[in-house]
Amino acid sequence: MTYARRAWIVLQKDLLIERRSKEQTNALLFFCLLLLFLFQFALGPDRERLTAALPGLLWLGFILAGLLGLGRSFLAERENDCWEGLRLTPGDKSAIYLGKLAGNCVLMAAVEVVLVVLFGVFYDVDLWTPAAPLALVLALGTLGLASVGTLFAAMTSQARARELLFPVLLLPVQVPVLLATVSATQALLLGQPLADVAHWLKLLAGADCVYVTIGVLTFEFVLEG
């Protein structure tokens, strides 16, 4: 119970700080709009090209927004040495990791919803019909991205070249997640049933379990430096 309360208070604190400062939300929403305009110019009005490229573009948007958002998720902890306060807190430190992970998932999910809606409107694509299976793919992909992203953001938050280190560490580890999410998204947008992408979903679920477990087991060592 105490463990869950501790994770919950970290999540609550992160969301409250973000709601007040709006630093990440504003930057990410503006970034999403920018991406949409760029993709529109790059692809032109050709619908076939657009349909083929859309899953990749969608996930490219999520990844880039994720890199921006996740990379900044420990900035508040750097201010006023709060990082040290977290280190000195008695008890299992993985509760802090799970709270931070949940906060990052909520933030990324909010950005993804906005991005998906904007993609649908801008490119006149029907995202409503495959909405439920697409939401499942997005949820699993987001958890995979955020679980490693939260851990690596903590690892690099004290480093001088963290803006460079973070994507360099994160992206290679994300290959299975990206492969599965882009392939599953493409199949769903082409109208295939969820059963046809079950193997990708299993890969995603497996990767998520591995990533979250590694995060829970190693966060204490990361925090202690």
Next chain:
Amino acid sequence: MIAAQDLRKAFGPTLVLDGVSLALPRGRCLAVLGPNGAGKTTLLRLLATLQRPTSGTVTIDGVDAVREPDRVRPLLGVVAHGSYVYEDLTARENLRFWETLRGGDPSAARVAAALAQVELDAVADERVRTFSAGMKRRLGLARVLLAEARLLLLDEPFTGLDRRGQKWVNEFLLAFKAGGGTAVVATHSLGGSLAVADRIAILAQGRLVLDRPATDLSPEALHRLYESLTEGAEAAP
């Protein structure tokens, strides 16, 4: 309560602490004085289990703090330069956060009492971003009170405070000691340290060059000793 034996800390080839030993019983306050770069903050960080010594031991309440930091951390209350406060939370939210994370009782009544004790009850619902340095330090002390810490480690508690603020910190420390708490204070303030400390230690270039009961020292004697023991000892920036 706290005993350090032959503490050494090196960062690469630079020896920052060199064979520091000290002991402090429960309910006492030790002021650690010294010029910039003498190793005061490093000593405090070793006692706070935030860094591991290169060699030597730290024992807190009979527990080896180097080997088992998790066992001594519930006893510690650390207020360093940053005070561990989130700028976009209010004072009340900060205390609630840290107390819940600690697994303690973050009830509204306890939080309100701690805020009243550090005289921040009037600004309890204002964001910390609007606070002065002294108010942030007081909020850090409220966190320590709420956690019922038995060993208080303060790094430069008087820096940036006006006379009233310094007096307030002194009164806080005296009340903390009266309640059975033990405190180690790293400071530049000779006058401030004499007002609250039971022992005075002086560090110079990583070595403990003085460790005496405060009652043995008048302000003038402490000033003279400090000047002579630390002359030319300030580390190059």
